[in-house]
Amino acid sequence: MKQNYLEEAEPSYTMTTVMEEAARCLLCHDAPCSAHCPADTDPAKFIRSVRFRNFKGAAETIRENNALGAVCARVCPTEKYCQLGCSRTQIDRPIDIGGIQKFVTDFENDAQMTILEKGAANGKKVAIVGSGPAGLQAAATLLQKGFAVDLYEQNQKAGGYLRYGIPEYRLPNAIVDLEVKRIEALGAEFHYGITIGKDLALAELKKLYDAVLLDIGMSEAKTLPMFENNPNVETAVSFLARAKESGGNIDVPENVVVVGGGDVAMDVDTTLKLLGAKNVTDVVYEEFSEFKASEKELAGARAAGITIIDGYIPAKVSGNQVTFTHRHIASELTITADKIILAIGQKPVAENLDLPLAHDEAAFAGYQSPDKQLFVAGDIAQGDKTVVWAVKKGKEAAEEIAEMLGGSSND
Secondary structure, eight states, X not given: OOOOTTSOSSOOOOHHHHHHHHHTOOOOSSOHHHHTOTTOXXXXXXXXXXXXXXXXXXXXXXXXXXXXXXXXXXXXXXXXTHHHHOGGGGTSOOOOHXXXXXXXXXXXXXXXXXXXOOOOOOSOEEEEEOOSHHHHHHHHHHHHTTOEEEEEESSSXXXXXXXXXXXXXXXXXXXHHHHHHHHHHTTOEEEESXXXXXXXXXHHHHHHOSEEEXXXXXXXXXXXXXXXXXXXXXXXXXXXXHHHHTTTOSOOOSEEEEEOOSHHHHHHHHHHHHTTOSEEEEEESSOGGGOOSOHHHXXXXXXXXXXXXXXXXXXEEETTEEEEEESSSSOEEEEEOSEEEEOSOEEOOOTTSOXXXXXXXXXXXXXXXXXXXXXXXXGGSSSOOSHHHHHHHHHHHHHHHHHHHOOOTTO
16 A cells, blocks of 8 residues: 555554564663663663553653653664664564554553643743754653743744654654643643744843753754755755645655755655655765665665665756766766755754854753853754754753752752
């Protein structure tokens, strides 16, 4: 059956099959899978609970450690983290940790479980600028500690790249909505359509709150001078947002060339195919031995019938024709397409935020900026740029804020 853009690509386990998969777990004493999870979601513990049919306990383990457990279950590149450490790999294949986590968080939703609880108010207020995964996790952590939390989002809905970037077949917006509602239920206040630094000055925000956390993400697409002002060119950020906001109801041309080789490029590739593009050619700077995309994303693009050409750099463009040269050999490639989509990276928009940046991330280690009232998290904080790392950064930034302000109801 042909995959639909609005249908999740990864099938869900049934009660029987999730038990079969959990039964493969070796129940390691040292649990290398848990040690390899950046967000400390503790897969060893929740898989053990599933083995003994304690699905409620499994859901509690996931949610208490990761406020975005249902999101991470779907989009985390597990082969780089928990499954990389799985001892079962030495026998046959790693446990499908993401699949089990997805089953458990779906069970949590179906059972209408309420796991996280708001802490007793401590009289301290924190503003979070942006509502991407780091901001959402930080809000959940702070609210449980008794802080009042307001999130300021420039868009009309929360989620950041979760909502406006990751395709529906990987992460349905219905899942994002559920995660946001859980954080709202803890007491988070969301203020939409407000850009800090434009509609409200950062200095004014600092007067209103005891601390401010910036989770502004990498919302602006990078480009190259040769592609600027070309009507045949669109960025991956723009294309993916159009596709997701419309529920896939957009027209796509027959022949498209995509430039880039990360997960975002793979999302563009697969989305184009699902929406009806006949020929999609992805030209990638990296060679396959150094590919940046996750194994799952690359496999999905290949299964969709994408042509991937590795090791080439764009050299010149004329209208809808791009010429590439190989990095290491004397080879030139010219492609004519109806549309050119650039997936060559993103950068933050940080005007009027008084934030020292270097190479598109904070020019200081940790989360507290030189301005002691100002903290950072998410993609602008140093470290990996995956969702599970955003959760890690959100938790750690919240802990630093709580330590500075004191007053945690858990102290």
